[in-house]
Amino acid sequence: MTGVTERDGGSGGFAAATRLVAEREVRTFLRAKGFWIGFGVVLVGLFAMSILPTALGGGTTRVAAVGERAAEALAGTGLEVRAVDDVAAAEALVRSEEVEAAVVPDTAGGSAAGVRVVALADPPTDVVAALRTAPPVDLLDPAEVGQGQRQLVIMVFALVFLMFGMSGTAIAQSTVTEKQTRIVEILVSTVPVRALLAGKIAGHSLLTIGQVVVLAVAAPVALRLGGHAELLALVAPALGWFVPFLVLGFVLLAAVWAVTGSLVSRQEDLGSSTGLVVLLVMAPYFGVMFFSDNATVLTVLSYVPFSSAIAMPVRLFAGEAAVWEPLVAMGLLAGTVVLAVLFAGRVYSGSLLHTGGKLALAKAWSRDE
Incomplete structure (x- = not known):
């Protein structure tokens, strides 16, 4: 990253620094075996969820x-x-x-x-x-979407969101590693702190989009092998909404993960500061899974920014959402993303060079000038 020498340069310098940081993050994770093993497990799980229920069947009817x-x-x-x-x-x-x-x-x-x-x-x-x-x-109560099909789609959407939401831990771990090894001091001497944050979020968002594209290609194959070919026509509109919702939802969580990593200086302390972020990832997953049959709760969840990435596509798939509803939900999510990134930028700037114990959020906010 030595090509960026202007600490607080204009938009061109900021964009170049962000791009370099994003490229570094992408290359680092593409070279990691754990990244490919984890993604391989997800692909295998997708095929298993589509094929095993058909192959094994259920209990006595x-x-x-x-x-x-x-x-x-x-x-x-x-x-x-x-x-x-x-x-x-x-x-x-x-x-x-x-x-x-x-x-x-x-x-x-x-x-x-x-x-x-x-x-x-x-x-x-x-x-x-x-x-x-x-x-x-x-x-007695004919449904456009069968209950089995509905549960399959809910499970897939929820698990994909859970996987990508939890993958944001890599941003926190990367930030802590750079602080612990003091590499961050070299980085901030050549790259604006906010560009470092933007690059990390952009790089991991690109990795997320790439994985979603692969899953979108693999999903039709898995559904056909599992005997769910007719489900493709029903799920396509919801899938078209799920991808942008998922990407925005990941950016929102990535900003929170970055803040979590910047507040601590050792990997040993990271676990004690991630409870709230894990809750923000797990709560939408369990909320949609447990209340999938409750129209009122699911409607509320489809407008809450942290859960709308799952709940709104599920409602669209089931034909329970009007045309304007996903637009409103996405607008709320996008607005929350902007606020979260701005908030994360200030806290990240105020806490990134702190190398002592865990830094309080309020103190990190006040340290940025």
């Missing part, structure tokens, strides 16, 4: 049966049968998800077997396949 004909049709199918008195009781069990489906008398006479299948949102293919004669299927 529970079915409600109404009347003798239904009981006869289900005899010997290997399904867990629960006899109920009437259709209303069977539908109540289906709605409460105590059973996957119900087999009831076909009063309309459209079935050769004399029974119909009642399900909640998706046709129960395992139940229909187990019956000797395929009966008509009635859906």
Whole structure:
């Protein structure tokens, strides 16, 4: 980085310094075996989540049966049968998800077997396949996106966000290493401190974009191998939003990770200062996973900057968000990113050359002049 000699140069000097720092970060991590091993694990996990559920299948399917004909049709199918008195009781069990489906008398006479299948949102293919004669299927609450497909997409979006959010630890570790080895003193003599921060964020953001592109190419292959080819057309619009949301979300977290690293001077102290950042990464993951069926909570999460990168694409995939909603959510996220980067720049400048113990955030803010 000796080519940048102007400590507080104009925009051209700042841009050149930022580019050099970004290139250094990218080269460093592309040469690290751990980077490739971690990304390889993610790719393997993507294929495993798509293929294993289809290959292994689930447990015994529970079915409600109404009347003798239904009981006869289900005899010997290997399904867990629960006899109920009437259709209303069977539908109540289906709605409460105590059973996957119900087999009831076909009063309309459209079935050769004399029974119909009642399900909640998706046709129960395992139940229909187990019956000797395929009966008509009635859906109580038909859904455009199946529950299994929804859960798969939520899991993939959440895990990808978690992986990239936690990868921001590399920024904190890199900053602490430079402080601990006193290399930072050489760097700031030739590169503006804010350019050093901007370069680190830009470099790791480029690495994130590159990995997302590879995952976007691999995802259709994994879905086809897992028998989810029809899911591609449904997930494509949400995926188009997920990528920019993920990149902005990473920049937001990267700024926070950089601040965390700048406040300590030893790797041993880093763990004690990362609790809040880890919470900001883990909370959206668990929030979306646990409240994926709660429309109100998911709507709120889709506007919160730290969780909107997962929640809004999930709502778009499920068809639960209006056209204007992702635009508003992205505007809020982008605005938060700008504020976070400005805040990080000041704290980073005030704490980067501190080599004692852990520096308080307020003191780091006041040290920048």
